[in-house]
Every structure is written in structure tokens, then in C-alpha cells.
Amino acid sequence: MIRSIDTLFARVFGGALLAIILAHLLAFTWFSYYGFPPPPPPPPGHQAFDQAVPRPPPEMRGEHPPPPLGGPIVPFVFQLITLIIAAWYGAKALARPVQRISEAAERLSENLDSPPLQINGPREARQAAMTFNLMQQRIREQVQQRGRMLAAVSHDLRTPLSRLKLRVEQIEEPKLHGQMTQDLNDMIGMLDATLTYLNEQRTSEALQYFDVQALIESLAENAQDNGDDVQSSGQCRPLRAQPMALRSCLNNLIDNALRYAGHAWVEIEDSVDRLQIRVRDNGPGIPENLREAVFEPFYRLEGSRNRNSGGVGMGMTIARDAALRLGGQLHLEETPGGGLTAVLDLPRG
Structure with missing residues (x-):
């Protein structure tokens, strides 16, 4: 059940929601402890200013001392930090699966026998990894099948070509004999080169x-x-x-x-x-x-x-x-x- 709801959306949304809740919880605790900032005093010459009575210090009134830094800057800074962390986590969660697939695709372009992707992470990343591994397996099978087919055809063609070469030796006309011998040699050379190429394609060599x-x-x-x-x-x-x-x-x-x-x-x-x-x-x-x-x-x-x-x-x-x-x-x-x-x-x- 937990693995089924472990999606990329849930991770990003959950991280952002947690950051917002923590930021608001700290702000609520801050203002509950220190209270909201008092309103600004009336300007001089105002009636309320002339009738204002000096208030005793907060300690004598049973209030908490003034907050550090002189205001609610601390909860605001904390909110900013938590939101930055949430944005960083979300961006990294979004970029990590793409980066893994990009690196795997680069390895695949260099070597079809590169190790497959690990099936882990959120559900979208697991699905993408399984699809990529299936694609790699199918490409490898198709390339191997093509190589086996071409190698078999190239190998089997050598037998009739060798028989033709023996029969060409019975031709008495020098010009025709030379032309046919050259053509057969070219075909045999092409088959040999094809087999060499396919054998090197199938060879997996360690660095x-x-x-x-x-x-x-x-x-x-x-x-x-x-x-x-x-x-x-x-x-x-x-x-x-x-x-x-x-x-x-x-x-x-x-x-x-x-x-x-x-x-x-x-x-x-x-x-x-x-x-x-x-x-x-x-x-x-x-x-x-x-x-x-x-x-x-x-x-x-x-x-x-x-x-x-x-x-x-x-x-x-x-x-x-x-x-x-x-x-x-x-x-x-x-x-x-x-x-x-x-x-x-x-x-x-």
C-alpha cells in the first residue's frame, strides 16, 4: 500500500506541504509567545499623543521581553529557508529520475551490454526504469538476431561461391576466366569483411x-x-x-x-x-x-x-x-x- 502511493507527485507535494506547515507553525508559536507588534504611537500634537500615559516596562506588566532583532523577522526568515529547502528538494526529486535515464541512455549508446537501471525510487521512476530496461533488452536481442542472420547468410554463401570458383577454372577463354575470377574474389572478400565486422560487433571487451x-x-x-x-x-x-x-x-x-x-x-x-x-x-x-x-x-x-x-x-x-x-x-x-x-x-x- 505504501509503495503504491510512493509517487513523485506525493514526494514533491508532501515536502512542500510539510515546509508550509512548519513555517506557519513557527509563526503561530512566535506571535502567541511575543504577541503581535503594538501599533505605532500617534504623532506629536495629536490628542491621543497629549493624553498618552507612559506604560511601565514589559517585565512589570507580566509580559515577555521584546523579541530578538526587534520584530517578526525570525519567523519570516525561517519561512524563507523552509520554502527554499522544499523547492530544492522538489527540484532534485524531479531531476533525479531524468538524470538517471539520461546517464543510462548515454551508456547504452556506447555499449548495448551496459548494466540495466535499478528499479527503485517513486512509482514514475520505477516505471520509467522498467520500460528503459525492456527497451534495452529488445534492442540487444534485435541486434544479436540481425548479427546471427547476417553471419549465417555470409557463411553459407561461401560454399556455393567456392564451387563456382572451382568451375570457373574450367573456362578456357582467358578474358572471361579473369573477369569471373575477379568477381568471385571480390564477393568472397566482401563476405570475409562482413564476417570480420560482425564478429567484432559481438565482441565485448573489458577496459x-x-x-x-x-x-x-x-x-x-x-x-x-x-x-x-x-x-x-x-x-x-x-x-x-x-x-x-x-x-x-x-x-x-x-x-x-x-x-x-x-x-x-x-x-x-x-x-x-x-x-x-x-x-x-x-x-x-x-x-x-x-x-x-x-x-x-x-x-x-x-x-x-x-x-x-x-x-x-x-x-x-x-x-x-x-x-x-x-x-x-x-x-x-x-x-x-x-x-x-x-x-x-x-x-x-
Whole structure:
């Protein structure tokens, strides 16, 4: 019964009503004890002034001494304080559920597996929390179902594509054989990229402190061992993030620079609250009006990215998705002198 009437309206109304009753109770007690202030004396020359008889002091008349501060300012101040407290409590009671839902929505936007809201507080807050938790559960189930469906379709398509590739080998005409082989390789590459993207989407990785500088230097050394031109510079303190997500992001950015420019420079810029990692190249670059479009799945700029480059248009999508899981941002800008620079901006939490 008590829980059913524990509403936000009851809390705010009850607090304001209690403050008003206490303020009036103190005022009543005050005036009952000290009495109401006497009327002002008549002005000089008035008949009542000339006939006025001096009154003995309050002690001789059996009255209480005059109130402190010379008047009813104390009950008025108390009334003001109690009403301010009631207004503060009411505003906080109204804002607390909204703030909780806002924080939960922010966590949900970053991680679908964030902990659900606690079911407590007044009835309206409990209902909102239960509705929010139900919405989060349904979104998570829909995303998981979509991922399972796409992964199953992508996996099952590999079998007929592999059979087609074997049959294409029987084609004797060189031109037709090359075209069909290229098309099949592109389709298999798109399926592999889709599976990689979906697997990373389903991966839930805990935050931990690790050495980002050592990771970048390791990626550059591995690329150099393979004969690629990758250089790194700059220093930074350890960062609290998801190591596999950051490795995936940087790998795709470096691969993108190597694929279209043949080289990559990775620069680290550390500050108190941010960590910026820039992957530069002096390749053909991307027009400014198309720099956001390349983050769409399977989007390719045929002017600067030909079919023989090996890209299927998923690298930048995977990189931005990883950056968002890290709580950061990824955008593209022009390299001074020509080329493309991918800027990964990560917060220090």
C-alpha cells in the first residue's frame, strides 16, 4: 500500500506541504509567545499623543521581553529557508529520475551490454526504469538476431561461391576466366569483411590500461618486416581502453594508407585529457565532400581506388566502429602537401 502511493507527485507535494506547515507553525508559536507588534504611537500634537500615559516596562506588566532583532523577522526568515529547502528538494526529486535515464541512455549508446537501471525510487521512476530496461533488452536481442542472420547468410554463401570458383577454372577463354575470377574474389572478400565486422560487433571487451605507444611501434615494426613503409613518432602515457578494438582500428587505418599510398606515418599527440593518433599518407586523397561517405559499408571511390587494390570498402567502417566503441571519434582530413590523414581522437577517462 505504501509503495503504491510512493509517487513523485506525493514526494514533491508532501515536502512542500510539510515546509508550509512548519513555517506557519513557527509563526503561530512566535506571535502567541511575543504577541503581535503594538501599533505605532500617534504623532506629536495629536490628542491621543497629549493624553498618552507612559506604560511601565514589559517585565512589570507580566509580559515577555521584546523579541530578538526587534520584530517578526525570525519567523519570516525561517519561512524563507523552509520554502527554499522544499523547492530544492522538489527540484532534485524531479531531476533525479531524468538524470538517471539520461546517464543510462548515454551508456547504452556506447555499449548495448551496459548494466540495466535499478528499479527503485517513486512509482514514475520505477516505471520509467522498467520500460528503459525492456527497451534495452529488445534492442540487444534485435541486434544479436540481425548479427546471427547476417553471419549465417555470409557463411553459407561461401560454399556455393567456392564451387563456382572451382568451375570457373574450367573456362578456357582467358578474358572471361579473369573477369569471373575477379568477381568471385571480390564477393568472397566482401563476405570475409562482413564476417570480420560482425564478429567484432559481438565482441565485448573489458577496459584496461595498456601501452598504446608500444602497440603502435609493434604495428610499425611488423609492417616493416613485411617490406612495408610504416613509420611512427611521438610518445604517450598508458590509456584505459579496449586493446583489441584499438588494434583493429589502427590496423585498418594503416592498411588503408598502405593500399592507396604505399606508405604510412603514425603520429602520437598526447595531452591531459585527450590522445590523438594521426595516420598520414601522401596518396591520392579523398575529396572533402566524400570523406564521410567512405565510412559507409562497401563504399568505394573508383576514381582513386581500383578493383585491383584489394579493398572491399569495409576497412574504414570497421575502424570507425572500433573508435566509437572506445568512446572516441575518427575523421579524415587532408594531409599538408596532398594526401589523406585519419585522425583518431580518444578521451582519457
